[in-house]
Amino acid sequence: MALNAEESGRLAGLLSEHAERVTQRWTEIATGSLRGRLSQAELRRQVQELHRSMVEAGRNGVFDLESESAGELRAVLAELSRGRARQGFTATETAVSVYAVKDVLLELMEADGGDASLRDYVAFSSLVDQMGLFTFESFVRTREGLIADQAEQLLELSTPVVKIWEGVVAVPLVGTLDSARAQVVMERLLQTLVDTGSPYAIIDITGVPAVDTQVAQHILKTVVAARLMGADCIISGIRPQIAQTIVALGIEFGDIATKASLADALRHVLRLSGAANARRPPRRES
Amino acid sequence: MERVPVLKIGDILLVSIQLDMSDQTAIQLQDDLAERIVATGCHGVIIDITALDIVDSFVGRMLSTIASISKVLDAETVVVGMRPAVAITLVELGLSLNGIRTALNVERGMELIAATRPDDQGYDVDDEADDETTATT
Numbered sequence: 001m002a003l004n005a006e007e008s009g010r011l012a013g014l015l016s017e018h019a020e021r022v023t024q025r026w027t028e029i030a031t032g033s034l035r036g037r038l039s040q041a042e043l044r045r046q047v048q049e050l051h052r053s054m055v056e057a058g059r060n061g062v063f064d065l066e067s068e069s070a071g072e073l074r075a076v077l078a079e080l081s082r083g084r085a086r087q088g089f090t091a092t093e094t095a096v097s098v099y100a101v102k103d104v105l106l107e108l109m110e111a112d113g114g115d116a117s118l119r120d121y122v123a124f125s126s127l128v129d130q131m132g133l134f135t136f137e138s139f140v141r142t143r144e145g146l147i148a149d150q151a152e153q154l155l156e157l158s159t160p161v162v163k164i165w166e167g168v169v170a171v172p173l174v175g176t177l178d179s180a181r182a183q184v185v186m187e188r189l190l191q192t193l194v195d196t197g198s199p200y201a202i203i204d205i206t207g208v209p210a211v212d213t214q215v216a217q218h219i220l221k222t223v224v225a226a227r228l229m230g231a232d233c234i235i236s237g238i239r240p241q242i243a244q245t246i247v248a249l250g251i252e253f254g255d256i257a258t259k260a261s262l263a264d265a266l267r268h269v270l271r272l273s274g275a276a277n278a279r280r281p282p283r284r285e286s
Numbered sequence: 287m288e289r290v291p292v293l294k295i296g297d298i299l300l301v302s303i304q305l306d307m308s309d310q311t312a313i314q315l316q317d318d319l320a321e322r323i324v325a326t327g328c329h330g331v332i333i334d335i336t337a338l339d340i341v342d343s344f345v346g347r348m349l350s351t352i353a354s355i356s357k358v359l360d361a362e363t364v365v366v367g368m369r370p371a372v373a374i375t376l377v378e379l380g381l382s383l384n385g386i387r388t389a390l391n392v393e394r395g396m397e398l399i400a401a402t403r404p405d406d407q408g409y410d411v412d413d414e415a416d417d418e419t420t421a422t423t
Contacts, residue, residue: 190373199389228373228382229369230364
């Protein structure tokens, strides 16, 4: 895949000789694919930077994208793809900006003629292909980084434990409940129970779009863990469709109290704690 | 050998486990507790496991056994202060400590015991027993 010293020298020569024309045509071709979402000046700056680092790498002798001498070119390509990924361009649009140089080279070499030009062109274009692949990889890596960040933020944002009454905390679950989130919810809830000393917890699943056996399993585990610690859990916010699904799937909530709305659950808890308070006899002072 | 102290507070025996339970300590605790329940005539046992980082199946079984023994001797057992991490581990292991009552902390545990035996309060049948409690306190 690598160009030998002679070929890379010729590439650098070709690019630097017609520098102005190369960047001009390159920018033109790349602009077509971006449909005017990036300003001409911005694109031109990127192309010039790429062009410069390609010439630099070509002058350094053996031209291989993996080699040390192409470090700057790699950095420029990575920067380009990172920027495009964040701005919401597709992978194709990003790669085409790099591949555009092939057309430019072809035009130049057609004009020059010569016997070796076909062989050279094949070598050059395989290098450009390599650059394109590198761009694509950087693009994907940036996107994956974005997705991972967002998933983490989502995890932090979407699991608040709120105190809604003296001794009563509620967890309004919003969004799909997978194992990772269920774990976070469980830990937060149990920790809050300890911190606030609340003997009652309400798990509200109004915001959970679908309840399957796995989600039910997670909720049940949380309830059992809370019971082990000495707190009682009530499940509320069960929508009609969800209730039907639960019955159809044969999920058993056993002796866990389930309520249709958060208000019902709170009323139930207040009645329970009121009863406990009423049953508690007055302290005998001795 | 280390022993777990059993403290008497009013009508309740308080056991606070502060060390890692070995087989010997657990058996010793069961013996001590059974003896103390009979000797004091207490009707409530609170086992505080706030300090326990690890509750395995062995400790779980010990807690169940103590609860059963107390039940036979007419005393309610409440396990209090289980840490979140411990609760999660027990659930993941599938040990739900059936038959054991739990509370968040000692205070709640005492309330729970008081709530389950409302008729004992303010109802002294045996003068002798009353004298004994006042003498010890």
